[in-house]
Amino acid sequence: MIPSKKFMTIALSAAKKGCQNGYGGPFGCCIVKKDKIIARASNTVLKSSNPTAHAEINTIVKACAILKTHVLDECVIYTTTEPCPMCFSAIHWAKIPIIVYGTAIEDVKKLGFNELMIKAKQLKISGKSSVKIIGGFMLKECEDLLDFWKNLPGQETY
Amino acid sequence: MIPSKKFMTIALSAAKKGCQNGYGGPFGCCIVKKDKIIARASNTVLKSSNPTAHAEINTIVKACAILKTHVLDECVIYTTTEPCPMCFSAIHWAKIPIIVYGTAIEDVKKLGFNELMIKAKQLKISGKSSVKIIGGFMLKECEDLLDFWKNLPGQETY
Numbered sequence: 001m002i003p004s005k006k007f008m009t010i011a012l013s014a015a016k017k018g019c020q021n022g023y024g025g026p027f028g029c030c031i032v033k034k035d036k037i038i039a040r041a042s043n044t045v046l047k048s049s050n051p052t053a054h055a056e057i058n059t060i061v062k063a064c065a066i067l068k069t070h071v072l073d074e075c076v077i078y079t080t081t082e083p084c085p086m087c088f089s090a091i092h093w094a095k096i097p098i099i100v101y102g103t104a105i106e107d108v109k110k111l112g113f114n115e116l117m118i119k120a121k122q123l124k125i126s127g128k129s130s131v132k133i134i135g136g137f138m139l140k141e142c143e144d145l146l147d148f149w150k151n152l153p154g155q156e157t158y
Numbered sequence: 159m160i161p162s163k164k165f166m167t168i169a170l171s172a173a174k175k176g177c178q179n180g181y182g183g184p185f186g187c188c189i190v191k192k193d194k195i196i197a198r199a200s201n202t203v204l205k206s207s208n209p210t211a212h213a214e215i216n217t218i219v220k221a222c223a224i225l226k227t228h229v230l231d232e233c234v235i236y237t238t239t240e241p242c243p244m245c246f247s248a249i250h251w252a253k254i255p256i257i258v259y260g261t262a263i264e265d266v267k268k269l270g271f272n273e274l275m276i277k278a279k280q281l282k283i284s285g286k287s288s289v290k291i292i293g294g295f296m297l298k299e300c301e302d303l304l305d306f307w308k309n310l311p312g313q314e315t316y
Contacts (some may be wrong), residue, residue: 051228051251052215061208070209070316085281086247092274093209093244093316116250116285123243127274158228158251 001132003100007032007078008138010040012102012145015055015080018042019149025113025157026149029055029079031063031072031096038075039063045158055079056087060094072096080142081108082135088120092129100134102142111146112157159290161258165190165236166296168198170260170303173213173238176200177307183271183315184307187213187237189221189230189254196233197221203316213237214245218252230254238300239266240293246278250287258292260300269304270315 007030015028024043031038041058045051056079064070073095082101083091091099099120109115120133149155165188173186182201189196199216203209214237222228231253240259241249249257257278267273278291307313 045228045251049222049226049228050219051222051230051253052210052218052248057210060210064207064209068207070203070207072209084247084251085285086244086251089242089244089247089274090210093203093242093272095209095272114251114253116247116281116287118281118284122284123274123276126276126280127243129274 001076001098003078003134003137005138007037007076008080008100008102008141010037011078011080012138012141014040014042015145016148018044018055019152019155022154023047024053025108026145027055027079027081029059029077031059031075031077033075038066046156051158052086054084054087056083057090060090064094070094076100080145081105082120085116085118085123088123092127092131096131098132098134100137102136102138103146104135107143107146111150114158159234159256161236161292161295163296165195166238166258166260166299168195169236169238170296170299172198172200173303174306176202176213177310177313180312181205182211183266184303185213185237185239187217187235189217189233189235191225191230191233196224204314209316210244212242212245214241215248218248222252228252234258238303239263240278243274243276243281246281250285250289254289256290256292258295260294260296261304262293265301265304269308272316
């Protein structure tokens with residue numbers, strides 16, 4: 001599977017809009033089925049007072065509502081940063097077979113987010129998950145997003 | 159901290175009601191702050207077509223909405239089964255300092271749920287989390303809940 005720049009660009013754009021509006025951290029996501037976008041979302045932890053409202057969780061919930069199913073087994077998830085263990089496991093429960101991400105958990109830990117430092121690949125191995133993980137995709141653009149956030153006034157980590 | 163039978167009984171009751179009504183798996187949870195119940199919920203994966211709607215996530219979302227915060231650092235979470243990696247990480251993000259659970263992930267894996275087989279204690283160590291974990295609390299009652307579910311007509315795993 002060759003990841004698509006178009007879909008990561010949509011995830012980046014959701015992330016930028018979200019953090020510009022103070023919804024939450026600089027994270028965006030989109031879910032694609034047969035080359036069609038089903039849903040996109042940013043992190044909204046701060047706006048919604050919901051610690052589980054990461055971009056991936058928000059996008060999975062939206063995509064499932066649209067497709068009226070709790071199974072997304074024909075989908076690909078694009079996310080600007082490597083999924084944290086919560087989001088990785090949500091992707092597993094949703095049976096999404098492919099994850100494409102840009103920056104790594106280490107990069108956002110450095111920004112001050114309270115990440116559990118467990119890599120998606122490590123969880124895949126420990127949990128015997130069959131999900132395929134493609135990391136570092138459009139890395140420069142995803143790094144630029146983190147820099148954009150760093151320069152925003154009044155950013156908040158959690 | 160000595161866990162309270164009263165609060166686990168409330169989590170058990172939420173779980174029983176949820177699976178009896180076909181909302182999702184046999185899992186219930188409640189969140190307590192200074193000996194006062196803030197929120198309770200069952201798993202609603204099937205009812206809400208939402209693979210992230212585990213009892214713990216539902217209860218965290220409710221408690222945060224009630225307390226108008228994304229931080230539950232003075233709370234205890236009671237859950238009938240050991241949190242899966244998604245829920246463990248959600249508890250970490252919510253900064254809940256104590257988890258009390260009954261049955262283990264292995265017990266529900268046996269029932270057919272697609273668990274990532276990673277123990278909460280293992281995630282705590284790998285992720286350097288400070289959360290305190292008390293497992294096997296009211297084990298007999300939590301096992302009885304799983305037996306109750308096994309004997310329900312038309313149960314569905316995911």
